[in-house]
Amino acid sequence: xxxxxxxxxxxxxxxxxxxxxxxxxxxxxxxxxxxxxxxxxxxxxxxxxxxxxxxxxxxxxxxxxxxxxxxxxxxxxxxxxxxxxxxxxxxxxxxxxxxxxxxxxxxxxxxxxxxxxxxxxxxxxxxxxxxxxxxxxxxxxxxxxxxxxxxxxxxxxxxxxxxxxxxxxxxxxxxxxxxxxxxxxxxxxxxxxxxxxxxxxxxxxxxxxxxxxxxxxxxxxxxxxxxxxxxxxxxxxxxxxxxxxxxxxxxxxxxxxxxxxxxxxxxxxxxxxxxxxxxxxxxxxxxxxxxxxxxxxxxxxxxxxxxxxxxxxxxxx
DNA sequence: AAGTGACCCAACCGCAAAGCT
DNA sequence: TAGCTTTGCGGTTGGGTCACT
Numbered sequence: 001x002x003x004x005x006x007x008x009x010x011x012x013x014x015x016x017x018x019x020x021x022x023x024x025x026x027x028x029x030x031x032x033x034x035x036x037x038x039x040x041x042x043x044x045x046x047x048x049x050x051x052x053x054x055x056x057x058x059x060x061x062x063x064x065x066x067x068x069x070x071x072x073x074x075x076x077x078x079x080x081x082x083x084x085x086x087x088x089x090x091x092x093x094x095x096x097x098x099x100x101x102x103x104x105x106x107x108x109x110x111x112x113x114x115x116x117x118x119x120x121x122x123x124x125x126x127x128x129x130x131x132x133x134x135x136x137x138x139x140x141x142x143x144x145x146x147x148x149x150x151x152x153x154x155x156x157x158x159x160x161x162x163x164x165x166x167x168x169x170x171x172x173x174x175x176x177x178x179x180x181x182x183x184x185x186x187x188x189x190x191x192x193x194x195x196x197x198x199x200x201x202x203x204x205x206x207x208x209x210x211x212x213x214x215x216x217x218x219x220x221x222x223x224x225x226x227x228x229x230x231x232x233x234x235x236x237x238x239x240x241x242x243x244x245x246x247x248x249x250x251x252x253x254x255x256x257x258x259x260x261x262x263x264x265x266x267x268x269x270x271x272x273x274x275x276x277x278x279x280x281x282x283x284x285x286x287x288x289x290x291x292x293x294x295x296x297x298x299x300x301x302x303x304x305x306x307x308x309x310x311x312x313x314x315x316x317x
Numbered sequence: 318a319a320g321t322g323a324c325c326c327a328a329c330c331g332c333a334a335a336g337c338t
Numbered sequence: 339t340a341g342c343t344t345t346g347c348g349g350t351t352g353g354g355t356c357a358c359t
Binding site: 015016036037038039051052055059088089090091102103106110 | 343344345346347348349352353
C-alpha cells in the first residue's frame with residue numbers, strides 16, 4: 001500500500017495557473033490569510049487545486065515584494081558564497097536575499113551560476129595546463145556532478161601562515177566541539193606530530209572563521225568572509241576545517257558528519273561503507289598521509305572542487 | 318519558413334520534519 | 339508517545355521560448 005495522496009488527484013487541476021486562479025488566491029489570502037491550513041484552502045476559495053500547489057503559487061509568485069530575474073552581482077556573489085559554504089539549502093540561501101524565493105535561486109543556480117562558476121574554473125585550468133577544452137569540460141562536469149554534495153574549495157597556503165598539516169575550525173555548540181575533538185584526535189592519531197590543531201571556541205560574533213581566514217589566500221577577501229558570517233549567522237552554525245591551507249567545507253550544521261569522518265579515517269583505514277559522499281575527503285587524507293606537497297593537493301583540488309573568488313562576477317555567463 | 322536542440326523556469330513530486338491529537 | 343496530518347524543502351520534469359541551421 002502506498003502513501004495516501006495529499007488531495008484528490010482526480011479532481012485537481014494541474015499545470016500553469018490562470019490569471020483568474022491567481023486573482024482568487026491572492027484576494028482570499030490578502031483578506032483572510034492562509035488560515036494555517038493550506039490543504040483546506042482551495043475548497044474554501046473554490047479552486048480545483050492541491051493545497052500544496054496553492055502554497056507554492058503564493059510563496060513563489062503571488063506573495064508581495066517578490067523579485068523575479070535581474071540578479072545583481074552582489075546577489076551572485078552571495079549565492080556562490082553560500083552555496084560553497086552550505087550547499088543546496090535553497091531556503092536558507094533565499095532567506096539571505098530579500099524578495100528572492102528558493103525556487104528562483106535554485107533555478108538561477110542550476111541554469112546560470114553553476115555554468116558561470118565552471119566557466120571560470122575551466123579558463124583557469126586551461127591556462128595552467130593547456131588541456132583540450134572539450135576534454136576539460138567533460139572532466140570538470142563529471143567531477144563537479146560527483147562532488148556537488150561535498151564541495152571543497154582549495155586555497156593555496158599563505159606563506160608562513162599555515163603550519164604543516166594544520167586544521168582550523170570554528171564551533172558553536174558543545175556537541176560540535178565533542179565531534180570535532182574526536183575528529184581531531186583521529187587526525188592526530190593518523191598524522192602524529194605532523195598534524196596540529198587550531199581551535200577557536202564559540203564566540204557570540206563567530207570570530208572562528210575570521211581566525212581561520214588567516215589560512216586563506218588573498219583572493220578570499222576579509223569582506224567575503226565577513227559576508228559569509230553575516231549572512232549565515234545566526235541561523236547556521238558552521239565548522240571550518242583546513243588542511244595545509246586546503247579548506248574543507250560542508251561539515252556544517254549536522255552533528256553526525258564529524259562522526260562520519262571519524263569512521264572514514266579512523267586508524268588510517270578507509271571504511272568503504274562510510275565513504276559515500278566523502279570521496280574527496282579520503283583522497284585528501286590519503287594525499288596528506290603520503291606527504292604530498294600543498295601544491296600537489298591544490299592541484300588535485302582543482303579538478304574536483306569548486307573554486308570561488310570574488311572576481312567570479314567578471315566572467316560572462 | 319521549418320526543423321531541431323538548448324535553455325529557462327513554473328510547477329510537480331516525494332520525502333522528512335514539525336505539529337497536532 | 340504513537341500515529342496521523344500538514345508543512346517545508348530540494349530534486350526533477352515538462353512545456354514554452356529562443357537561437358541556430
